[in-house]
Amino acid sequence: MAEDAATLDAILRWCYPTRAPHIEDIRAFGRIFDATIKYEMEEVTYRAKQAFRELIKDDPLYAYALCCRIDFEEEALLAA
Numbered sequence: 148m149a150e151d152a153a154t155l156d157a158i159l160r161w162c163y164p165t166r167a168p169h170i171e172d173i174r175a176f177g178r179i180f181d182a183t184i185k186y187e188m189e190e191v192t193y194r195a196k197q198a199f200r201e202l203i204k205d206d207p208l209y210a211y212a213l214c215c216r217i218d219f220e221e222e223a224l225l226a227a
Contacts, residue, residue, distance in 0.1 A: 154178045161194045173202040177213050184217065196222065 148155065157168040157179055170176070176199045183192040200222060203210040207226045214223035 150178065150182045154182055157195075158182055158188065158191055161191045162188070167194070167198070170198060170202075173199070173206045173209060176202070180213070180217055180219075200225065 150158075153175065157170060157175070160166065160168040170179075176195065179195050180192065180199075182188075183195060196219065199210070203222065203226050211223055211226035214220070214226060
């Protein structure tokens with residue numbers, strides 16, 4: 148696996164019945180979404196999107212660019 152430990156930790160916490168990860172840096176979501184899309188983890192992508200939405204206001208330009216790159220139209224509109 149090419150993903151770093153922090154990315155895998157977040158993804159696995161959303162997979163298993165444990166406490167959801169607390170991610171404060173919106174830029175971590177780029178790596179998380181890349182991995183969840185790569186491994187076709189739709190439920191984890193959905194859960195990560197919910198957490199991502201809470202951080203869009205922290206860096207809307209980055210959020211918008213990320214959403215455009217991975218075709219998250221609804222979240223791109225929120226960032227815009």
